[in-house]
Amino acid sequence: MGKTPRKLDRTDLKILSLLQTEGRITNLKLAEKVGLSPSPCLERVKRLEAAGYINRYSAEIDLDLLCRNVLVFAEVTLKNQRGEDYERFETVIAKIPEIIEAYSIGGGYDYLLKFVCGDVRDYQILSEKMINSDVGIDKFFSHIVIKPVKAYRGMPLAHLIDKDTNPSVILS
Structure with a gap:
């Protein structure tokens, strides 16, 4: 049975953005960076995991x-x-x-x-x-590949989700 996506707010998106680039961040640091106290932050992370927004945690190997x-x-x-x-x-x-x-x-x-x-x-x-x-x-x-020029550093969530973001501004 498919999961029904729930509406994410800006705090959820901040959590996802941080976790995809800083997978080992402590809950305390994550909570500070997104402006929550630790307990509600951990609850949000668990809800995001349960809803399938977070598939796995991994380490990037050199x-x-x-x-x-x-x-x-x-x-x-x-x-x-x-x-x-x-x-x-x-x-x-x-x-x-x-x-x-x-x-x-x-x-x-x-x-x-x-x-x-x-x-x-x-x-x-x-x-x-x-x-x-x-x-x-x-x-x-x-x-x-001769050399990597831009390595993957996570999905650009703000640019993909925020409909007000104008990609052409970046290229101007």
Whole structure:
């Protein structure tokens, strides 16, 4: 059964914005930053979790400190455009740990995949296995990331939700 979203106020949005960038913030600090006392703040966080607005908490790992790695985006087009072809492809890629994100895309290709591999050679071996497998790939274009320019730092909640926000002001 689907969850019915409840109307969120500005305090809820502040809580969500802070938690997505500071997941380890204490309830006391969170309450201070959003202008609540600790108990009502904790109640709001629990309600947001129960309502499904907060899916999980995680840590952002600096992979460059741990090991050598390469980040690659791949555009994939399938040979056939039937539902079972999409399902088969999605089932296979869900099992490949090096694919860290995957999106079904409308437009010039079917999927955008984000890979992280040890190096370009590892990526080449993996991509060749995928292309040569019976997963239905027609076209496979790779884009190796030279350097990240802007990393993900959370959803821009104020700009997405506040209808008075004008994105063109940012670009002026």
